[in-house]
Amino acid sequence: MITTSLPLPLQSPGASHSLTVHRFGRPGARPQVYIQAALHADEIPGMLCAVHLRERLAAIETEGALRGEIVLVPVANPFGLGQTVLGHAIGRFALGDGSNFNRDFPDLEPGTAERVRDRLGRDPAQNVALVRAAMAEELAAWPAETPVAVLKKTLVGLALGADLVLDLHCDAEGAMHLYTLPTSAGVFAPLGAWLGSKATLVAEVSGGDPFDEVFSRPWVSLATRFPDVPLPLAAHAVTVELRGQADVDHALAKADAAAIIAFLSHAGALAGTPPTLPGQEGTIARLDQSETLTAPHAGIVVFRCAAGDMIRAGDPVVDIVDPLTGAISTVLATSSGVLFARNSTRFATPGKRLGKIAGDGSRRSGKLLGL
Ligand SMILES: [Zn+2]
Known part of the structure; x- marks a missing residue:
C-alpha cells in the first residue's frame, strides 16, 4: 500500500486540507478500480467500510494476490467533514454557497467527442486509449476556481481511467441500494447481490451530474455518437447507498467490505475464485419511475x-x-x-x-x- 497526501487549496490562511489516497497493486495494472467514501461528508457508513477495505486490501497485497490496481480514498470530502452548525454535521452541502457536494460534476463527453472525432479507428483497444487520453485533456481544461471545485476536479482525476468506480454513500434512513446507468446494471448486479441490495435505480441521465456519471456516461454517449467505430463501454460507475446515516456498525461495515472484496475478485482484480453469489438479487427499477x-x-x-x-x-x-x-x-x-x-x-x-x-x-x- 502506498499512501499519498494531496494538498487542497487553503480555504483561509493557515487552514489547510488534504486528500489521503491509498493505492494497492502495480500502477497501471488492470482492472483498475477506484473507490471513495463520504463525498457527502456526513455519510459515515462508507468511511468505516473503507477502514475495513484498507485492512483487507493491504493483507491481500501482502499475500501477492492482487492482480489489478485499487485506488481507495476513505475521506473524499475533507472540507465537508469539517462543517458543523450548532453541533450538527453538515456534509451534504457546502456551507459557503449551498451547493451539493455530489452535483455539478463536469460532462466530459462533448469536448472528448470533438477531440477524437477524426481519430477513431478499427482497433477497439486503441479507441479506448484515445478516448481516455481525450477525457483527461478535457478534465485538465475544466476550470476550477474555488476550493470545492478543485476538490471535485482532483477526485475526478483520481478516478478517470478506472474500469470500475464505486462511490460509497448512504441515505438518511435506508435499505441497501445502488444507482447506476442501465448499461452498467448488469456489471454491478453481483455487487448488489453480495451487498444484499434491495434495489438498483437506473437512469441514462439523472439530471444532477453526480460523481459516478462523469465516468460511465461519456462511453455510452460516444458509442451512440460514433456508431460505425468499435468503442466498448470502458468504464462503469456506481453509487452505493450503504443504508442510512446511523447504520454505522462494525459488523455491517465488515460485511460490506467483504462484499466489495468479493466483487473485486469477480471483476478479476484479485487472484482466486470469488465466493458463491447469493441467490437473491434486488430489483432493478427506473429512477424516473x-x-x-x-x-x-x-x-x-x-x-x-x-x-x-x-x-x-x-x-x-x-x-x-x-x-x-x-x-x-x-x-x-x-x-x-x-x-x-x-x-x-x-x-x-x-x-x-x-x-x-x-x-x-x-x-x-x-x-x-x-x-
Ligand atoms: Zn450521498
Missing part, C-alpha cells in the same frame, strides 16, 4: 413501514399527525416497489420529502435526484 412521498401539511411524521419493505400501490406508508388537533393524514403509495429510503426527521413541513419507493409509476423527466 421512482416515487417520492411528500407531506400534505405540517405535522408529526409516523412511519408505518420500514426501509426495505415491499410496498403495494394504495398501501399506507406514513401518517402525518396534527399536534394541535390529533387529526391524521395518511400518505398512501401510488406505485408498487421497495421503500428504499426514509427521511430521518420526524416533523414535516408542507411538501417535505418523506420517503422514496423504487416504484413502477409513470415516468418523470428533468432532475431525478433529490436536493
Whole structure:
C-alpha cells in the first residue's frame, strides 16, 4: 500500500486540507478500480467500510494476490467533514454557497467527442486509449476556481481511467441500494447481490451530474455518437447507498467490505475464485419511475413501514399527525416497489420529502435526484 497526501487549496490562511489516497497493486495494472467514501461528508457508513477495505486490501497485497490496481480514498470530502452548525454535521452541502457536494460534476463527453472525432479507428483497444487520453485533456481544461471545485476536479482525476468506480454513500434512513446507468446494471448486479441490495435505480441521465456519471456516461454517449467505430463501454460507475446515516456498525461495515472484496475478485482484480453469489438479487427499477412521498401539511411524521419493505400501490406508508388537533393524514403509495429510503426527521413541513419507493409509476423527466 502506498499512501499519498494531496494538498487542497487553503480555504483561509493557515487552514489547510488534504486528500489521503491509498493505492494497492502495480500502477497501471488492470482492472483498475477506484473507490471513495463520504463525498457527502456526513455519510459515515462508507468511511468505516473503507477502514475495513484498507485492512483487507493491504493483507491481500501482502499475500501477492492482487492482480489489478485499487485506488481507495476513505475521506473524499475533507472540507465537508469539517462543517458543523450548532453541533450538527453538515456534509451534504457546502456551507459557503449551498451547493451539493455530489452535483455539478463536469460532462466530459462533448469536448472528448470533438477531440477524437477524426481519430477513431478499427482497433477497439486503441479507441479506448484515445478516448481516455481525450477525457483527461478535457478534465485538465475544466476550470476550477474555488476550493470545492478543485476538490471535485482532483477526485475526478483520481478516478478517470478506472474500469470500475464505486462511490460509497448512504441515505438518511435506508435499505441497501445502488444507482447506476442501465448499461452498467448488469456489471454491478453481483455487487448488489453480495451487498444484499434491495434495489438498483437506473437512469441514462439523472439530471444532477453526480460523481459516478462523469465516468460511465461519456462511453455510452460516444458509442451512440460514433456508431460505425468499435468503442466498448470502458468504464462503469456506481453509487452505493450503504443504508442510512446511523447504520454505522462494525459488523455491517465488515460485511460490506467483504462484499466489495468479493466483487473485486469477480471483476478479476484479485487472484482466486470469488465466493458463491447469493441467490437473491434486488430489483432493478427506473429512477424516473421512482416515487417520492411528500407531506400534505405540517405535522408529526409516523412511519408505518420500514426501509426495505415491499410496498403495494394504495398501501399506507406514513401518517402525518396534527399536534394541535390529533387529526391524521395518511400518505398512501401510488406505485408498487421497495421503500428504499426514509427521511430521518420526524416533523414535516408542507411538501417535505418523506420517503422514496423504487416504484413502477409513470415516468418523470428533468432532475431525478433529490436536493
Ligand atoms: Zn450521498
